[in-house]
Structures are given as structure tokens and as C-alpha cells.
Amino acid sequence: MPSPAPGRKEAGEGGGGKAEWLIYSFVARGTAVLAEYTEFTGNFPAIAAQCLQRLPAGSGGGDGAPARFSYACDRHTFNFLLHRGYAYCVVAKESVPKNVSVAFLERLKDDFMKRYGGGKADTALAKSLNKEYGPVIKQHIQYVLDHSEELDKTLKVQAQVSEVKNIMLGNIEKVPPKPSDRL
Numbered sequence: 586m587p588s589p590a591p592g593r594k595e596a597g598e599g600g601g602g603k604a605e606w607l608i609y610s611f612v613a614r615g616t617a618v619l620a621e622y623t624e625f626t627g628n629f630p631a632i633a634a635q636c637l638q639r640l641p642a643g644s645g646g647g648d649g650a651p652a653r654f655s656y657a658c659d660r661h662t663f664n665f666l667l668h669r670g671y672a673y674c675v676v677a678k679e680s681v682p683k684n685v686s687v688a689f690l691e692r693l694k695d696d697f698m699k700r701y702g703g704g705k706a707d708t709a710l711a712k713s714l715n716k717e718y719g720p721v722i723k724q725h726i727q728y729v730l731d732h733s734e735e736l737d738k739t740l741k742v743q744a745q746v747s748e749v750k751n752i753m754l755g756n757i758e759k760v761p762p763k764p765s766d767r768l
Contacts, residue, residue, distance in 0.1 A: 603730045603733065605625075605678060606677055606678055606681045606685065606730060606733075607675050607676070607677050607681070607685075607686070607689060607726045607729065607730065608623060608624075608625045608627070608629060608661070608676050608677065608678070609621070609622070609623040609625065609627075609629045609630060609633065609674075609675070609676040610622055610623070610673075610674060610675045610676070610689070610693065610722050610725075610726060611630075611633065611673075611674050611722075612671060612672070612673055612674075612693065612697050612706075612714070612718065612722070613637060613671065613672040613673075613674070614670060614671055614672075614706060614707070614709070615670065615672075616634075616637055616638055616672075617710070617711040618634070618637075618711055618712060619706060619709050619711065619712070619713065619714045619715075619718070620712070620714040620715050620717075620718035620719050620721075620722060621712070621715065621719065621722070622719045622720070622722035622723050622726070624723075629661065629663075629676045632658055632659075632663065632676075633663050633674050633676055636654075636656045636663045636665065636674075637665070637672055637674065640654055640665060640667060640672065641654075651666050651667060651668035651694065652666070652667045652668075653665065653666050653667075653687070653690075654667070655683075655686075657679060660678065660679050661676055661677065661678060661679055662676070662677050662678075662679050662681070662683075662686065663676050664676075664677060664686040664687075664690060665690075666687075666690040666691070666693075666694055668694055668698075669698075669702075671694070671697070671698075671706070673690045673693045673694050673697070674690075675689050675690055675693075675726075682733075685729060685733050688729055688733075689725060689726065689729040692725050692728070692729065693722065693725050696721065696725065697718070700718075700721075701714075
């Protein structure tokens with residue numbers, strides 16, 4: 586097997602710490618990858634591209650909530666978030682907590698839309714944002730790895746708030762109308 590390029594590591598080599606949790610990421614419009622980042626060598630970009638081709642058309646479009654998909658292959662998960670015609674992907678070791686991948690994808694989506702939404706990304710060619718946005722993807726990976734415990738707590742609190750909100754809305758619907766409100 587050929588050795589990795591200088592400065593690159595074979596995915597899965599080494600001690601398996603947090604530094605290897607998230608090994609590849611990209612942002613795509615449709616099936617055109619606009620920007621990507623990795624420090625590892627391996628076939629995961631090709632597998633991620635195949636997964637991207639197989640995602641359901643029209644998922645996560647419009648003003649609705651983003652759609653999420655995950656595929657497992659060779660002890661890795663290929664996680665996708667689809668929103669408004671864009672696909673955000675992260676390849677993670679299968680041992681990585683799911684909420685870490687979700688937090689990363691949400692962070693990537695929010696930043697990308699803030700920078701490029703409705704502008705440059707709508708007409709960008711494949712890989713044309715690599716130079717300017719690839720390093721940003723790297724920063725997001727590092728942030729999520731450095732703050733995974735805090736992000737976990739935040740996601741749990743958000744889930745609890747959402748659950749309480751749903752319970753409250755359900756309770757409001759169950760309250761009978763006052764006699765003066767009836768016609």
C-alpha cells in the first residue's frame with residue numbers, strides 16, 4: 586500500500602483520539618462539491634460522493650427543517666444534512682457520538698449560509714470555494730472536537746426545551762374553551 590502524502594495520515598492510523606473523530610467534510614450544491622477538507626488519505630471522498638448521489642432528491646428544500654441522512658461503511662459514518670439545495674457532509678469514525686456529527690453539520694450549515702447564502706455559492710463551480718472555505722471547514726472541525734462536551738450539553742438542553750414546548754402546546758390544545766368563547 587502506498588504511503589500517505591507528506592503531512593497526511595491514513596484514516597484510522599494512530600491512537601484513535603478525538604483528533605481522528607471527524608476525518609472528512611464537504612459542502613455541496615446539489616451533487617457539485619463546492620468545498621472540502623481532510624487531513625487524511627483514504628477512499629472516503631469517493632464513498633461520500635457516491636452517498637451524495639444516492640440522497641433523495643428534494644430533501645431538505647424550501648423553508649422546512651433540514652433533512653438528515655447517515656450511511657455506515659467500513660467503521661465510519663457518512664453523515665449528511667440537506668437544506669435549501671445544499672448538502673453538508675461529515676465522515677466520522679463510527680464510535681463518534683451522533684450528536685457531535687449533528688452539532689458539526691449544524692455549525693457548518695449556519696456559517697456557510699451566513700457567508701454565502703443567496704450569493705456566490707448559488708453559481709460557484711465544483712471545488713471553486715476550496716481555497717477560501719476549506720480552511721474554515723478545518724476550523725469548524727477543530728472547534729467541535731475542542732468543545733464536544735459543551736456541545737453535547739447544549740444539544741441535550743435544546744432537546745429538553747423542545748420537549749417542554751411540545752408538551753405545553755399539547756396542553757394548550759386540551760384546554761376547553763371558556764363558555765363566553767362559545768358561539
